[in-house]
Amino acid sequence: TGPGSGATAAWQTQCPFCSVQCKIRLEEGPAAVGSGTALRARGDDNAASEGRLCVKGQNAHQHAVSRERLRYPMIRREGRLVRASWAEAIRAAVKLLAASSERYGPDAVGVYGGGSLTNETAYLLGKFARLALGTKYIDYNGRFCMSAAASAGSKTFGLDRGLTFRLSDIPQADCIILAGTNLAECQPTLMPYFNRARENGAAIIVIDPRSTATAAAADLHLPVRPGTDAALAAGMLKVLIEEGLIDEAFIAGRTRGFEELQERTLGQMTLAQTAAVCGVDEASIRQAALLYGRASTGMILTARGVEQQTDGHLAVREFLNLVLATGKIGRPGCGYGAVTGQGNGQGGREHGQKADQLPGYRSIANAEDRAYIASVWGVEPEQIPGAGVSAYEMMEKIHRKEIRTLFVMGSNPVMSNPNVALVEEGLAKLDGLIVADLFLSETALLADIVLPVTSYLENAGTLTNLEGRVLLREAVRPAVGEARDDWDILCEVAHGLGQGERFRFPSAEAIFDELRRASRGGLADYSGITYERLRREEGVYWPCSEEESSSGLMFEQDFAHADGRAVFSAPPQTASAPSKSVSPDYPLILTNGRVLPHYLTGVQTHRSPVLEAREAAAFLELHPSAAKRLGVRDGEWVRIESEAGEFYARSRLTPKIRADTVFAPMHWGGVQNVNRATLPELDPHCKMPGFKTTPVRVSSCAAP
Ligand code: SF4
Numbered sequence: 001t002g003p004g005s006g007a008t009a010a011w012q013t014q015c016p017f018c019s020v021q022c023k024i025r026l027e028e029g030p031a032a033v034g035s036g037t038a039l040r041a042r043g044d045d046n047a048a049s050e051g052r053l054c055v056k057g058q059n060a061h062q063h064a065v066s067r068e069r070l071r072y073p074m075i076r077r078e079g080r081l082v083r084a085s086w087a088e089a090i091r092a093a094v095k096l097l098a099a100s101s102e103r104y105g106p107d108a109v110g111v112y113g114g115g116s117l118t119n120e121t122a123y124l125l126g127k128f129a130r131l132a133l134g135t136k137y138i139d140y141n142g143r144f145c146m147s148a149a150a151s152a153g154s155k156t157f158g159l160d161r162g163l164t165f166r167l168s169d170i171p172q173a174d175c176i177i178l179a180g181t182n183l184a185e186c187q188p189t190l191m192p193y194f195n196r197a198r199e200n201g202a203a204i205i206v207i208d209p210r211s212t213a214t215a216a217a218a219d220l221h222l223p224v225r226p227g228t229d230a231a232l233a234a235g236m237l238k239v240l241i242e243e244g245l246i247d248e249a250f251i252a253g254r255t256r257g258f259e260e261l262q263e264r265t266l267g268q269m270t271l272a273q274t275a276a277v278c279g280v281d282e283a284s285i286r287q288a289a290l291l292y293g294r295a296s297t298g299m300i301l302t303a304r305g306v307e308q309q310t311d312g313h314l315a316v317r318e319f320l321n322l323v324l325a326t327g328k329i330g331r332p333g334c335g336y337g338a339v340t341g342q343g344n345g346q347g348g349r350e351h352g353q354k355a356d357q358l359p360g361y362r363s364i365a366n367a368e369d370r371a372y373i374a375s376v377w378g379v380e381p382e383q384i385p386g387a388g389v390s391a392y393e394m395m396e397k398i399h400r401k402e403i404r405t406l407f408v409m410g411s412n413p414v415m416s417n418p419n420v421a422l423v424e425e426g427l428a429k430l431d432g433l434i435v436a437d438l439f440l441s442e443t444a445l446l447a448d449i450v451l452p453v454t455s456y457l458e459n460a461g462t463l464t465n466l467e468g469r470v471l472l473r474e475a476v477r478p479a480v481g482e483a484r485d486d487w488d489i490l491c492e493v494a495h496g497l498g499q500g501e502r503f504r505f506p507s508a509e510a511i512f513d514e515l516r517r518a519s520r521g522g523l524a525d526y527s528g529i530t531y532e533r534l535r536r537e538e539g540v541y542w543p544c545s546e547e548e549s550s551s552g553l554m555f556e557q558d559f560a561h562a563d564g565r566a567v568f569s570a571p572p573q574t575a576s577a578p579s580k581s582v583s584p585d586y587p588l589i590l591t592n593g594r595v596l597p598h599y600l601t602g603v604q605t606h607r608s609p610v611l612e613a614r615e616a617a618a619f620l621e622l623h624p625s626a627a628k629r630l631g632v633r634d635g636e637w638v639r640i641e642s643e644a645g646e647f648y649a650r651s652r653l654t655p656k657i658r659a660d661t662v663f664a665p666m667h668w669g670g671v672q673n674v675n676r677a678t679l680p681e682l683d684p685h686c687k688m689p690g691f692k693t694t695p696v697r698v699s700s701c702a703a704p
Pocket of ligand 1: 015016017018019020021022049052053054055056057058186187188189190
């Protein structure tokens with residue numbers, strides 16, 4: 001990093017907008033018209049994206065230099081957020097946190113993190129909550145992103161790592177199933193890997209209720225009814241078993257639980273019934289199963305389409321059953337991948353931001369794990385609180401006034417939670433809301449104290465991409481205004497709370513060194529990774545102990561369960577429709593997701609002029625036949641109502657969506673926030689809400 005040679009100054013950085021973490025060469029020089037900067041971004045060579053950069057990466061720097069960046073702390077006085085000094089803001093934050101804790105006990109304070117934070121900040125946030133605040137209530141927005149795949153991977157393999165293979169292995173696969181993942185819009189720079197696999201003769205199968213850009217590049221598209229992915233995968237397994245396409249040696253030597261699954265599968269609904277439940281023709285399900293079963297190598301990737309359901313955990317496990325039954329894991333060209341969405345969706349879930357987890361994927365309920373982390377932190381195990389609750393459950397606790405003060409870092413919970421009305425009501429009841437962010441997000445606008453943080457161009461830290469590759473991102477620009485690094489703010493508040501001893505870090509690297517010690521011997525072991533090594537090598541895969549580094553290909557010999565075996569799942573199956581289904585009052589299924597130019601709740605990408613110009617408002621995709629029935633014309637305003645609430649968008653008619661399904665992007669707030677309609681039901685295994693399966697009704701209306 002640092003100024004490059006020649007007339008043009010240049011720096012190397014990483015795109016913050018998805019889990020690929022493409023490298024960027026940022027240069028001074030003629031920028032895109034209307035970008036508002038004198039900087040331009042080009043793809044820089046790296047193993048993950050091979051030098052490619054999508055439109056988000058090409059414009060990612062614009063928000064960082066936006067005039068809307070928060071430049072100084074603010075405190076609410078007489079109803080208005082007004083400028084304050086850092087000393088005043090920290091003092092006020094400490095006072096709020098301490099007051100709730102003293103009056104109602106430490107669990108009256110909640111901490112809410114994010115999957116875009118660096119590993120160092122994610123680690124420190126967990127330590128901050130549990131030691132400086134002494135609260136058990138910490139969770140993060142990754143609950144809405146990776147929790148179903150994470151819990152399914154942990155139960156099946158004994159370990160949750162996004163991809164069990166290297167990106168460079170993809171072209172070796174003979175068949176690839178992409179279930180509920182729209183890579184072409186969400187991780188565009190990965191598409192060439194799949195195109196190369198196809199050129200090598202691979203069959204690509206896409207399972208998605210929408211005919212996305214990813215589906216357009218597939219050999220077979222199964223437009224599944226939202227909420228029925230588990231049934232679809234179970235139907236495919238039935239074909240594999242009946243056709244003798246299972247790997248008996250692999251099942252016998254490396255797995256547990258197949259007999260039970262086989263018994264269930266043979267007694268479950270027929271393929272015709274599966275086809276009726278899933279809304280996909282029987283021949284396509286059979287064809288998909290045969291293509292995958294007959295291929296000598298194969299991969300299955302899932303993302304939020306499968307996972308963001310109230311049975312997301314079980315749905316992922318049904319796909320993992322296919323992987324195990326065919327022995328397609330642990331060798332080149334094979335494996336399972338959960339396509340992480342957030343910039344640090346992988347690392348963000350490893351180091352202790354989750355309600356039930358300690359650093360290194362250690363369990364907060366396990367006495368040995370607690371004792372080890374307590375020794376690293378220099379406290380007694382009893383000083384570490386027990387498990388808290390998931391992100392949305394924290395919102396419910398806030399609404400019930402059990403949590404009185406909330407500390408938010410790198411997240412926008414008022415937009416990303418389901419059942420937004422309850423979240424808004426709850427946040428209004430808080431004694432104190434402290435938000436650390438780059439901008440006045442929808443959540444920051446409600447805060448009592450707003451703390452400005454540095455952007456990805458201004459702070460150093462590590463991030464772990466979707467294939468488990470740990471990457472170092474250096475600071476390349478000075479902080480804007482008085483903005484400070486997230487970790488630095490945490491240390492300062494901890495000092496104010498009288499916990500300074502354990503929060504004395506001169507740099508992100510010093511935090512990483514403690515994280516390495518905390519992860520040593522854990523499932524996500526980073527102990528052999530150093531900044532010095534990351535500067536020398538182009539990312540390092542975990543697990544990486546001081547003695548041994550991973551090749552990136554997982555489970556070649558053993559799985560991570562104590563007996564080395566992977567575990568099948570055999571939940572009961574019936575021919576009935578999924579539990580959250582449509583009714584005469586709410587006849588359509590609402591699914592939500594991303595569009596190419598935007599990231600998460602849009603706090604950053606709405607401030608990037610070029611990205612905002614590409615897509616500036618919410619819309620509702622609707623099939624022309626459904627629109628005709630409802631009397632909705634293309635481009636007019638529609639109201640979308642569910643049992644939880646309503647939001648508004650302009651209609652966008654397209655034949656590329658099922659007639660029983662509507663789609664809205666998740667990047668807009670206010671009355672356009674799709675999560676005003678999302679129901680609060682959670683998956684009992686992982687507490688994932690059903691973002692993809694909300695029964696709704698749609699009607700045309702005047703502009704809201
Ligand atoms: Fe790469 Fe993802 Fe950024 Fe696009 S959004 S440039 S794919 S990291």
